[in-house]
Amino acid sequence: MHIPDAYLSPVTQAAGFTVMAPFWATAIRKTSRELTKKQIPLLAMGAGFCFVVQMFNLPAPGGTTAHALGIALLTVLVGPWAALLGMTLTLAVQAILFGDGGILALGINCLNMALVVSFSAHAIIRAVAGTATPGSPRHLVAVAIGAFAGSILGSLSAALILGSQPLIASDAMGHALYFPFGYSVAVPAMLISHLAVAGPAEAVVTLFAVAFLARNFPEYFKGGAERIGARFRLSTVLTACFVLTPLGLMATGSAWGEW
Amino acid sequence: MVGYAPAGIANATELARPAMPDYAFHGADGNFLAILGYIFSAAVGATIVGSALRVALRQVKSPARQSQMPLAPSLAVPDWMRTPNPVVASGRAPSRWLNQTVAKIRRTYARTIAFESVARARHGVSQMNPVAKAISFLSLLVAASVVRSPEVLAAVAGLGLVSALSARVPLISLLSRVVGSAVFFGLVLAIPVATAWVTPGVEAARLGEIAVTWPGLERGGWLLARLATAILIASVWQSTTRWNDILGSLARLGVPEIFITMAQMTYRFLFILLETLGDMTQAREARQISGYRAQGSRAYAGAGSAILFAKSATTAHEVQMAIEARGGMAKSVLLRDPGWSKTDFVVLAVCLTFLVLSIASGVTHAF
Numbered sequence: 104m105h106i107p108d109a110y111l112s113p114v115t116q117a118a119g120f121t122v123m124a125p126f127w128a129t130a131i132r133k134t135s136r137e138l139t140k141k142q143i144p145l146l147a148m149g150a151g152f153c154f155v156v157q158m159f160n161l162p163a164p165g166g167t168t169a170h171a172l173g174i175a176l177l178t179v180l181v182g183p184w185a186a187l188l189g190m191t192l193t194l195a196v197q198a199i200l201f202g203d204g205g206i207l208a209l210g211i212n213c214l215n216m217a218l219v220v221s222f223s224a225h226a227i228i229r230a231v232a233g234t235a236t237p238g239s240p241r242h243l244v245a246v247a248i249g250a251f252a253g254s255i256l257g258s259l260s261a262a263l264i265l266g267s268q269p270l271i272a273s274d275a276m277g278h279a280l281y282f283p284f285g286y287s288v289a290v291p292a293m294l295i296s297h298l299a300v301a302g303p304a305e306a307v308v309t310l311f312a313v314a315f316l317a318r319n320f321p322e323y324f325k326g327g328a329e330r331i332g333a334r335f336r337l338s339t340v341l342t343a344c345f346v347l348t349p350l351g352l353m354a355t356g357s358a359w360g361e362w
Numbered sequence: 363m364v365g366y367a368p369a370g371i372a373n374a375t376e377l378a379r380p381a382m383p384d385y386a387f388h389g390a391d392g393n394f395l396a397i398l399g400y401i402f403s404a405a406v407g408a409t410i411v412g413s414a415l416r417v418a419l420r421q422v423k424s425p426a427r428q429s430q431m432p433l434a435p436s437l438a439v440p441d442w443m444r445t446p447n448p449v450v451a452s453g454r455a456p457s458r459w460l461n462q463t464v465a466k467i468r469r470t471y472a473r474t475i476a477f478e479s480v481a482r483a484r485h486g487v488s489q490m491n492p493v494a495k496a497i498s499f500l501s502l503l504v505a506a507s508v509v510r511s512p513e514v515l516a517a518v519a520g521l522g523l524v525s526a527l528s529a530r531v532p533l534i535s536l537l538s539r540v541v542g543s544a545v546f547f548g549l550v551l552a553i554p555v556a557t558a559w560v561t562p563g564v565e566a567a568r569l570g571e572i573a574v575t576w577p578g579l580e581r582g583g584w585l586l587a588r589l590a591t592a593i594l595i596a597s598v599w600q601s602t603t604r605w606n607d608i609l610g611s612l613a614r615l616g617v618p619e620i621f622i623t624m625a626q627m628t629y630r631f632l633f634i635l636l637e638t639l640g641d642m643t644q645a646r647e648a649r650q651i652s653g654y655r656a657q658g659s660r661a662y663a664g665a666g667s668a669i670l671f672a673k674s675a676t677t678a679h680e681v682q683m684a685i686e687a688r689g690g691m692a693k694s695v696l697l698r699d700p701g702w703s704k705t706d707f708v709v710l711a712v713c714l715t716f717l718v719l720s721i722a723s724g725v726t727h728a729f
Contacts, residue, residue, distance in 0.1 A: 107547045108592035109585060113508050135620050143620070144678035144685075147627035151635045152674050154628075156667055158467050158636075176671065188621070192628050199600055199608060200474060200629075202543050206596050207503055240419045278581055280510075283555045308667050315668035323675070 104172075104216055104261050104293075104301075105197065108205030110282040112272035115264060119210025126218055127191065130184045146185055149177045150192035156308065157193070171304040172216055172257070175224045175250035176312050180323055183225040190217035215261040224253030237324035238317025243310055250309035254302040255294070262286070262293035464643045467636050473535065475633075477601040486528025487709070488602045494706035496611035498713035499599040505713075505720035506591040512584075514723045518716055519591040522598050525709075529602040539597055544590035552582035605629050631677065638673055642666060 111119075134146070156173035177186040191213050197203040204212045232245035266289035269279035282289070316323050481488050487495065502518055509515045526536055554560055561578035568574070600608070606626065613622045 107543075107589055108503065108507060108596075109548075109589035110551075113504065116507065131618050131620055143624060144627060144681040145675060147624045148631050148635075148674040148678040149671075150624070150628045151631040152667075152671055154632055155467075155635050155639050155670065158470075159463055173667070176667070180671075188624070192621070192625055195625060196628055196632065199596070200605065201470065202539070202593055202596055202600075205592060206500075207507055207592075243419070244415070278561065278577065280584070283551060283560065283581060283585070311665055312668035312671060315665050316671065320672055320675075
């Protein structure tokens with residue numbers, strides 16, 4: 104899901120940073136307000152943890168590889184806003200230091216892998232688990248479903264952005280300048296590998312890790328203050344959709360060959 | 363939809379006799395009975411799924427119950443150490459995958475640390491002002507992204523290479539990294555794009571059913587060249603600048619300080635975590651005679667990541683205590699400004715010129 108630089112048009116890259124900017128600002132504001140000093144190392148460690156989990160590439164259909172993100176676990180433990188920040192750190196280190204994912208594509212990569220995954224996983228886990236105690240069967244089922252669905256939604260978002268590239272930037276011959284395939288190729292390619300490999304991997308890693316931590320280190324699940332913004336509301340989700348709408352407009356603007 | 367039932371499907375209906383065909387009772391033709399049938403089948407389905415889930419969850423719970431680990435180290439030998447491990451011989455050969463991944467991880471960070479020493483040597487681009495360098499390389503990246511003429515793209519890549527040479531970056535490892543990444547990320551797209559199915563046009567070569575066209579080759583080549591140039595520039599920036607200097611320049615460009623502090627910590631934790639992971643897998647391999655069953659591997663993936671997270675949290679706690687013992691977090695030393703030299707201005711001007719040229723090439727090609 105790490106999109107390299109040459110796959111996205113400059114417009115999309117700029118849009119990625121524009122969309123992410125308010126989320127990053129909110130995450131930093133919430134984190135520095137609600138996060139005690141104690142959690143700054145924890146969050147940095149969480150970012151390192153996501154990084155290590157992502158080093159394990161599993162072979163996926165079509166010769167590509169897929170890997171778990173580790174962000175669903177981070178979301179369960181520190182809440183979606185802090186997880187968003189932790190994942191952003193991971194992606195920034197990967198892009199600048201290891202060349203995994205583009206530097207200019209960082210905004211879009213954060214949108215797909217940090218924002219969409221953490222918030223959708225969080226919303227689904229909260230909806231399914233209700234008030235179940237952490238580590239209870241219902242909570243674990245919720246965690247697995249949330250991690251799986253989050254991974255799928257993140258890949259879907261990446262596929263939609265990649266698939267829109269031929270519509271956004273083409274040369275005079277109608278040939279795409281960046282990612283060359285439309286939705287019909289990008290969406291199935293991403294979804295198949297994530298439904299088959301990455302999604303289950305994310306679900307399994309998160310499920311077992313949460314089960315283990317709830318049993319052996321229950322203190323991680325106490326003290327609701329640690330989970331930043333754990334009580335975010337439907338209005339937040341709607342605002343997010345509202346903010347993301349221009350992306351859709353950008354894609355449909357040329358869908359009928361107006362360019 | 364198809365307009366006919368394929369013969370295989372039409373004949374196959376009698377092969378399998380479901381207990382409740384079409385979710386209804388046999389002979390349930392009346393409306394009321396049909397509704398009852400639906401409700402009854404829903405209840406049966408829910409019961410089956412529910413009991414399967416119960417069994418599955420019991421599977422998840424039972425092994426963990428036995429491995430109650432003590433939180434604090436104690437001198438007494440814990441119970442789980444006294445009982446001998448069961449011999450897990452699945453009859454499979456040990457999988458090389460885990461070892462290879464760990465070897466890859468260790469190679470990656472060995473190389474990263476090696477490049478840090480290149481950046482410390484301070485030749486050529488390495489001794490530029492970090493902020494000037496950040497702006498220069500970011501503008502080259504944007505240039506590689508918007509450029510539409512091959513000559514300008516080649517010039518941008520050339521500039522990247524020259525700056526790598528000036529800093530005495532080991533050229534072979536740099537190029538192998540760039541080519542390797544470009545091939546890994548790019549060929550997946552470039553090969554299908556070059557074929558006649560995706561890009562119709564004059565055929566360049568044919569291998570059985572697969573035909574490669576000239577316009578397709580041009581598009582695939584562009585994709586690879588753009589990708590390789592972007593990776594080259596990012597690699598040269600990274601390998602000629604220390605991580606702290608990259609962060610310092612980003613802080614000066616307006617990235618909030620809390621983020622910079624965390625990024626600084628992440629960098630340090632990363633290598634500790636990777637080393638811990640390497641030790642964990644090595645220990646596991648050492649305990650194991652034959653390969654793992656799929657179930658065992660999955661359980662290990664989950665429990666392993668949980669242990670890794672617990673270890674991370676313990677380290678984070680220790681770091682926190684160390685910070686407090688020293689009287690709080692020191693003000694970041696990243697923001698020292700070595701001042702701008704003439705070279706900084708010249709390099710920045712050259713890079714900005716390339717950015718303008720690239721944008722211009724995009725405009726002239728677009729119309």
